[in-house]
Amino acid sequence: MQVTDHTVARRRVFYIPGYDPIHPRRYRELYRSEGADQAAVCGYKIALSPKQGPKSRGGRYGWHVDGAMDGTRTQADFEVLVWSDIVKTSMDLNIPQTYLVLARTAWTYIASGALRRLMWLRKGPVIAALYPIGMLLLQLLFAVLVAWFIGANVAKGVKLLVDWPLVARMLGWAVALGLIVIILRWFRKIDNKLFAYYLMHDYAYSARSKGEDPPELEQRMAEFGDEIAQALSSGVDEVLVVGHSSGAHIGVSVLADLIRAGLVDEDGPKLGFLTLGQVVPMVSFLPRAYRLRNDLKYLSTSDALTWVDVTAPGDGCAFALCDPVAVSGVAVEGKRWPLVISAAFTQTLSPKRWAELRWRFFRLHFQYMCAFDRPGDYDYFKITAGPETLQSRFKDRQPSKSRIDVAASPYTSVTP
Structure with a gap:
């Protein structure tokens, strides 16, 4: 069934964490607690349950979400694309x-x-x-x-x-x-x-490979791509890939490979890509980041997906409102993505809540996946468990006026 621009009954969500050595259980509990808080603020319902379907599917840690928002019920299956074992090894x-x-x-x-x-x-x-x-x-x-x-x-x-x-x-x-x-x-x-x-x-x-993806990460990204490709042929209405922090540039390369391989059918599920608190320039500005720069360039002109990049000036660990394609020096004519918007912490959090979080830098880096007590048009739980596709939700949204979209990278080549 091809989804309309407005209604999602079933969704698959793939979450790519940043450089984090901890068990993915943390993300489930964060979603559970913060989702309940956001639901209380906004007046909708959201409920978590164990992962549905064969437990062996992809072998990934995940959970199931039932959402009741705007008079519509939506089901979402989350899976965490884990690379924490690689992180732990690199930290040893x-x-x-x-x-x-x-x-x-x-x-x-x-x-x-x-x-x-x-x-x-x-x-x-x-x-x-x-x-x-x-x-x-x-x-x-x-x-x-x-x-x-x-x-x-x-x-x-x-x-x-x-x-x-x-x-x-x-x-x-x-x-x-x-x-x-x-x-x-x-x-x-x-x-x-x-x-x-x-x-x-x-x-x-x-930095150890000067921006080139290490072999073990390349292999893991190929596995991520296989699982997303399976979801794209599973009959759901939307496949949403969420990349947080370092997970953002991993997602860029995974999706670029999928689209190049012709695995995203225009008559299939809508493909959404949501990047949160991205640090893409930390890698794309390095001399041997040819693959990432090429993938950024390719993805930015693709009509096979919707790519929304959300950051906030209050997040001191992210390159807030920096268009990752443009600042990497690979923007070309016909560039469509990403749509760069701000989570605007000083507006979407009450003065009291902002005062509580302002100096908790690492906590703020995860705020994109948490509840806002004065939410704007960015609502992580509506995006992941609500009735609209990412494309529909942001189709009329203009990019942030304060975004930075000038080329700044000392290296812009996409080939060695």
């Missing part, structure tokens, strides 16, 4: 290896000119990228200073007891080195509060 570095990665990542962004160009766009995400470098160096400096002070005093104490200067110095150095290790391990243990190691590994993952 010891402390010395992390500091080596720090040096390599900083050099990649500085020497390529990408860092300077990124600063032209938004300082927030660049500061977020520099934060782990500064924090890790500060941790090392603190450990060295404390170890030097204590080690020197140990050496003095030993020398007072026995007149063996060499032994005293050796003991002092041994204590100092041991303290450096202990202090750095302690900092790593509390990284769930500091996020320095986590963010360092995040930015290092793409």
